């Protein structure tokens with residue numbers, strides 16, 4: 001897609017997304033700042049698939065906005081495998097200004113972590129970036145009221161990563177695509193959990209899974 005068409009699509013989809021999510025002027029300014037910074041860095045490092053840049057608002061930002069609306073309570077989040085900040089940085093943008101709010105972003109890729117740090121600094125967000133492997137971040141996970149992860153791993157693999165560390169009462173929020181039913185079936189063979197499945201607006205058949213009370217089944 002050429003530059004003019006990219007700009008037109010971004011403008012059109014920004015208006016669409018903002019019409020679907022009532023956010024404050026300050027939040028809109030921070031979302032715009034995030035998009036500008038991401039596009040600036042994207043010219044140097046591959047933060048998101050280049051084909052999805054014209055659809056940044058609908059493919060990437062809106063997932064975080066939707067998650068923030070579903071999970072209004074928690075102030076202390078951990079986002080695993082944050083990549084370019086989805087959904088973790090968007091959640092931090094929504095939480096900016098709330099007393100006690102904090103989002104830990106875990107991203108093992110040094111270049112992406114550098115981008116996340118730059119964005120957090122420029123946008124004055126309540127964020128810590130951990131350029132580490134999730135497997136080494138048990139203490140951070142243990143402090144979370146809510147954990148998010150998008151496009152990181154299958155549901156059983158996500159459960160294995162988080163379960164040993166989750167504090168009692170912590171809630172996991174995992175956006176999932178159309179193949180979520182198979183992942184839920186696989187996870188159910190080894191784990192007991194309470195789940196609410198929220199329909200996602202991002203793509204037909206996609207969902208946001210809200211998971212509580214995760215425990216390993218005996219003998220699994």
Ligand SMILES: C[S@@+](CC[C@H](N)C(=O)[O-])C[C@H]1O[C@@H](n2cnc3c(N)ncnc32)[C@H](O)[C@@H]1O
Pocket residue numbers: 080081082083084085086087106107108109112132133134135149150151152
């Ligand atoms: C497919 S990307 C998804 C990024 C983002 N969550 C999104 O939805 O756009 C997965 C990200 O997780 C990071 N990652 C994968 N395994 C990881 C691990 N064990 N510890 C920390 N980061 C990891 C990768 O570097 C990559 O940036």
